[in-house]
Amino acid sequence: MSFWKTKKLSEMSIDEWESLCDNCGKCCLHKLEDEKTEKIVFTNVACKLINLTTCRCTKYSKRTELVPECLDLRELDIDRYGWLPSTCAYRLLNDDKELPSWHPLISGNSASVKRAGVSINSYAIKESNAIDFEDHIIEWLK
Ligand code: SF4
Numbered sequence: 001m002s003f004w005k006t007k008k009l010s011e012m013s014i015d016e017w018e019s020l021c022d023n024c025g026k027c028c029l030h031k032l033e034d035e036k037t038e039k040i041v042f043t044n045v046a047c048k049l050i051n052l053t054t055c056r057c058t059k060y061s062k063r064t065e066l067v068p069e070c071l072d073l074r075e076l077d078i079d080r081y082g083w084l085p086s087t088c089a090y091r092l093l094n095d096d097k098e099l100p101s102w103h104p105l106i107s108g109n110s111a112s113v114k115r116a117g118v119s120i121n122s123y124a125i126k127e128s129n130a131i132d133f134e135d136h137i138i139e140w141l142k
């Protein structure tokens with residue numbers, strides 16, 4: 001049986017853990033929090049270290065040093081996974097949900113993420129092209 005169906009996230013090897021990331025890039029979008037309601041909204045402005053063609057981090061091994069607000073999910077309390085996008089495999093598995101058909105571990109092809117419209121590749125912009133992040137809020141991304 002597939003490892004993600006038999007193991008908890010905390011029991012996975014590093015390779016298994018990393019293979020769950022579909023490289024959608026959504027967690028690398030800047031987010032804004034409403035001070036009163038604590039509601040978090042995504043913007044279409046991506047972190048300066050992401051490659052917007054591949055939607056991968058260009059400095060993955062040094063990411064938390066170079067971008068202090070970047071979170072290492074393996075070290076993050078699972079109670080805080082709620083901010084992750086609803087399509088994220090770590091959030092889905094933590095919520096006892098199935099991986100979707102477009103996930104590379106199911107489809108066998110990383111291109112399925114872009115084909116399914118899950119990748120930020122088609123709408124994200126670079127940090128250097130955004131002046132006020134509030135002008136870039138995308139309410140439709142949950
Ligand atoms: S949102 Fe989840 S699946 Fe997408 S890039 Fe981030 S960690 Fe990977």
Ligand code: SF4
Nearest residue numbers: 028047050057063070
């Ligand atoms: S440092 Fe890398 S992994 Fe972290 S938010 Fe930026 S692009 Fe994403």
